[in-house]
Amino acid sequence: MTSPLLEILDLSVHFHTPEGIVCAVDRVNIALNSGETIGLVGESGCGKSVTSLAVLGLISSPPGRIAGGSILFDGRNLLALEGDRLRRIRGREISMIFQEPMTSLNPVLPIGRQVAEPLMVHKGFTKKEALELAAEWLDQVKIPAVRRRLNDYPHQLSGGMRQRVMIAMAMVCGPKLLIADEPTTALDVTIQAQILSLMVGLKEKSGMALLLITHDLGVVAQMVSRVMVMYAGQIVEAGGVSDLFDRPFHPYTQGLLRSMPRLGDPGKKRKRLNEIAGSVPLLTERFIGCRFADRCPYTFDLCRLQAPELTDVREGQVARCWLIFQPEKRSLNA
Amino acid sequence: MRLKSGLKNSHCICRPAETICVRPAGFLKMTRYLIKKLNAFALLLFLVSISVFSVLFVLPGDPAQIMLGINATPETLANLRRELGLDQPFWTQYLTWMANLLTGKGSRSLNYDMPVYDLILSCMAVTGPMALMAMIFAVIISLPLGIYAARHQNRPADVTVMFFTQLGLATPEFWLGILLILLLSVNLGWFAAGGFPGWRADFWGSLKALLLPAFALGVIRASILTRLTRSSMLEVLREDYVRTAWAKGLRERTVIYVHALRNALIPVLTIMGLQLGQLLAGAIIIENVYYLPGLGRLVFNAIGQRDLPVVRDVVLFMAVAVVVVNFIVDLTYATVDPRIRLE
Known part of the structure; x- marks a missing residue:
């Protein structure tokens, strides 16, 4: 097996705020092979988006700062690339789709032009050729009556349509990697399904790799082969999607899965939806022990004294938890 | 369907x-x-x-009295007042004025004994170009500076720009005008200290005569516009669509000048429109400093001489000018921002 397409190694990102230094991402490792889809899951503020923005060098500095690590893409360290060389990777080899289709498109430029721009800047197409290709892509993402819509502005489109435009814009240059940061969060459920199936279709056709960032485990289950769960800036569990859903190890992952609403089995009494008690700790704090200790139902003394490292749970599944070493604690405290 | x-x-x-x-x-x-x-x-x-x-x-002050001087007899005064229509009641006078304007006959200046229309035209030949030049100065100074300051927020370059705009805001334009005269006309002798040769007589000389007053007016306005451009840009640069533009791998100048600037321009345009209207209507002081035969000086003198037809018509003209400029700004909005519909 050759080296992965994208390899994030020990990435740490800090933000310098008046309240102190926020360690938004703490020594995160992600490896993604060509053509693979992995999901990065976690609740808001856990560092998923920051990780993805760091890949494209889009963390504004100040206040942000890459405090350590490296991001290897196709053999190049993205963090060491400067100016134009990084710019030529953005939008051409790595594309990104953002969460808010309402605000992520420029309100004063026609959508055709916005989709065509990467083609002009990266592939040297003339405006006319680029618009022609843009129209083809908009057609591929199933925007009806494309020709008439090339000169439409974002405010004339619905949210779902705008996200389709975003997808077309990300896809035009045929990227090797697409980072989708909560691509369906802002959309209606019916539109969500359409957008997801569209993305799956495009991915299969183009063979690109996909890094899907979401807090929606349902989306993950449908689309990805491997999942990484993030909590408070760290990856707390990672593994194949079926393993992780069937046999989650980390108490946080278990909590996440339990807090998903599902239609109860007939005959069983309906139960209240589970939640994970407490909230995400402030990342300005200095952590000594496990970051999840305050919310974990199984916390024991070691959890508060020393931070656990990612450790193999079984073949292809790792977790950051002391229970791996002292499994008996789970039954004691439960 | x-x-x-x-x-x-x-x-x-x-x-x-x-x-x-x-x-x-x-x-x-x-x-x-x-x-x-x-x-x-x-x-x-x-x-x-x-x-x-x-x-x-x-307004106190009788135009007939001023025209004839204090030694005029009551009979001659009454005659002149009748001739000028000053003895008529308010509404008659108003309607006569309006009728003359609407039929294109216009009013005549009491002081210069010529159509006010011609006076306005000749003064606009000075004030109009001067206002435009001032706005050009203001725009070419403020947009690049504002964008530059926004790109280097809180760094020395930004702080320096902000310092000078603060200074500009605190400087009265007539004082800047006088300083420019002292430096560039009196000491260096590059420009005439005032006066206006007339476009026909000396085109380049006329242009040169307007350069200093236009610069004085422009620099002061540039201070406001620079700050506005900076804050507007700062806001826009934080927008999601600017992040999208970076993520697409666009060049910096495309991101800044195409994606960000167009959005940032909308509030700036509003103020530019107001400033241009104001310049057309109110460059009275600077026109006096530079001794320019512009609209401001015309109305200033006309008020002193109770040349009522001139005052009335010039003020009305200024109102028209301001409205027209604002109308043009409205049209520009719709071009810059497609979300603004002309309704």
Whole structure:
């Protein structure tokens, strides 16, 4: 097996705020092979988006700062690339789709032009050729009556349509990697399904790799082969999607899965939806022990004294938890 | 279905769901917009004319007395007053004035004994170009500086720019005008200290004569515009769509000048419009400093001499100028921002 397409190694990102230094991402490792889809899951503020923005060098500095690590893409360290060389990777080899289709498109430029721009800047197409290709892509993402819509502005489109435009814009240059940061969060459920199936279709056709960032485990289950769960800036569990859903190890992952609403089995009494008690700790704090200790139902003394490292749970599944070493604690405290 | 709704009304039907958008008939919309604007314009002019006329009507000081001097006999005074129509009641005088304006006859200046229209025209040949030049100065100074400051927020370059704009805001323009005269005219002798040779007589000399006053006016206005451009840019640079533009791998100048600037320009345009209107109407002080035969000086002198027809017509003209400039700004908005519809 050759080296992965994208390899994030020990990435740490800090933000310098008046309240102190926020360690938004703490020594995160992600490896993604060509053509693979992995999901990065976690609740808001856990560092998923920051990780993805760091890949494209889009963390504004100040206040942000890459405090350590490296991001290897196709053999190049993205963090060491400067100016134009990084710019030529953005939008051409790595594309990104953002969460808010309402605000992520420029309100004063026609959508055709916005989709065509990467083609002009990266592939040297003339405006006319680029618009022609843009129209083809908009057609591929199933925007009806494309020709008439090339000169439409974002405010004339619905949210779902705008996200389709975003997808077309990300896809035009045929990227090797697409980072989708909560691509369906802002959309209606019916539109969500359409957008997801569209993305799956495009991915299969183009063979690109996909890094899907979401807090929606349902989306993950449908689309990805491997999942990484993030909590408070760290990856707390990672593994194949079926393993992780069937046999989650980390108490946080278990909590996440339990807090998903599902239609109860007939005959069983309906139960209240589970939640994970407490909230995400402030990342300005200095952590000594496990970051999840305050919310974990199984916390024991070691959890508060020393931070656990990612450790193999079984073949292809790792977790950051002391229970791996002292499994008996789970039954004691439960 | 689509055709029907297109005929029924010309409004754009944009459904939140993924339906087809019916485009309005642009021409019809534009015409309706223009008619609406013209109505508002006429009403505004009526109100301005009434208030100008009333103010001058109650103003102490008799034009006939000023024209004839203090030694005039009551009979000659009364004769002149009758001749000028000053003995007529308010509404008659007002209606005569309006009728003359609307029929294109216009009024005559008491002081210069020539049509006010000609006076305004000759003064606008000075004030108009000067206002435009001042705005050009203001724009070419403020936009690059504002953008630059925003790109280097809180760094020394930004702080320096902010310092000088603060200074500009605190400087009265007549004082800057005087300083420029002292430095560039008196000490260095590069420019004439004042006066205006006239476009026909000496084109380049006239242009040069307007350069210093336009610069003085422009620099002061640039201070406001620079700050506005900076803050507007800072806001826009944080927007999601600017992040999208970076993520697409666009060049910095495309991101800044195409994606960010167009959005940032909208508040800046508003102020530019106000400033241009203000410059057309109110460069009185600077015109006096540079001894320029502009509109400001015309109205200034006319007030002193109780040349009522001139005052009335010039004020009305200024109102028209401001409204026209604002109208142009409105049209520009719609070009810059497609979300703003002409309605």
